[in-house]
Amino acid sequence: MRLPTLAAVAMLMATPALAASVEADARLQKRLGVTVQAVAAAWHAGTTAGFARVLDPGPLAQLDADLLTAAAAAQASNAEAARTKVLAAADATVARKVAQAAAAQARADSAKLTLLRRRLGLEWGPAFMAMSDARRAALISNLATGRAALVRLDAGVPLGGVRSATLDLGGGGRAMVQVIGAARTGDPRFPSSGLIGLVSGPGAQSLGAGLSLPVSLASGSGGQGVLAPRSALIRTGGGTFVYVRKDATHFERRALTGTAVEPEGLFVGGGLKAGEVVAVTGAAALFAAEHPSKGEEP
Missing domain, CATH: 1.10.287 (Helix Hairpins)
Structure with a gap:
């Protein structure tokens, strides 16, 4: 006798309650490996791609x-x-x-x-x-010993509001840049006068004067939303979804909008509110329960 597959079990024991929702009792949730977590509020800062040139101190x-x-x-x-x-x-x-x-x-x-x-x-x-x-004097001492480096930041758009930046050091390495202030000399290739930034820490030792690197500039503009864990995400039909727990046995598949990739997860501008509980493991199994394969048999 053929043993039932996971999708078949889900089809038998979970029945859609509403459109884009699925019902699963505590026993089935445990069997499917479903665990949940409340999403936290987050702020997403707007970013702009630009260039950084290491300055001679x-x-x-x-x-x-x-x-x-x-x-x-x-x-x-x-x-x-x-x-x-x-x-x-x-x-x-x-x-x-x-x-x-x-x-x-x-x-x-x-x-x-x-x-x-x-x-x-x-x-x-x-x-x-x-x-x-x-x-x-402390700044110049750090520059002289390689504990810090000064960089000039430029981009193809005005840089008003930029407060920090991230240098791409290559090979997956990154270094944070603290914006000190506006530069006093312009570059004819860019519409703004540029910014002077400070790189501190181990990453500064590899920054020789004259070196040019790509940089991501973060401005104060952005939006309020939540941070969704990567493990909670379901991507299908060109959209990104999560399963939101509505009560002890019901999960609603919710489309996410206004998304942006962050190091800690996915920033979500619409579709979720802070404090809502989502499935962070077992989301794929819930999706299988919502869309059982027609050929599956017990």
Whole structure:
């Protein structure tokens, strides 16, 4: 005697209750290996494909060194100007001309320091100009030791709203990019001025200056939805579905819309709500129960 197949068992013990739904009691669910899980709310950020070019940190390091030297010179000359001014006013042991020369030198050193700070903004962007000396020094130290790398991000669309990006390192490797701010020089091939980003961690060591890599740019725009586990998905007839548990014995096959692939599963913009319970294993068996083969016999 031929033993019944799984699909035949499902056909005998599960009967469709409504269109695109299937009924299965607890015993059958266990036999078919059906387990369930509530789906969680998720946010999907819009993404744009672009290019990343690794920047040479040498000019930034040189500018930082010039700035620190100028800051030390300005501090010393301002102190000297203050000292000679006091002495000249007190007992004329220092000639007025010497005091005036010291004041002029202090103003010149302060102007040079201001210019160098402005160059940070003009050449590297306002975000670098706003950095404290300590933070900028730590950044340059990480760049020098290979613990970090600076990249310029460009794409064929304006990049307003982009907050992070993912570099494709090849061979399945990826590296996250933290957007620091807007670049100050444009590329005639692209409609935007570009962004400056920071790559930190082990992935930065392989990023030599001048290297170009594909990048996926994530903007703040997107949508609210849920994250469906991959094991819950059924793909048929050009659509993607899940089985939603309506009660203890009934499952409804639900079409998903507004989907996007995420590392943790499938983002779903429509068709599911946060908290709804779906079959995460045994979904294929439920589909077989809903669509039994005509040739199956017990």
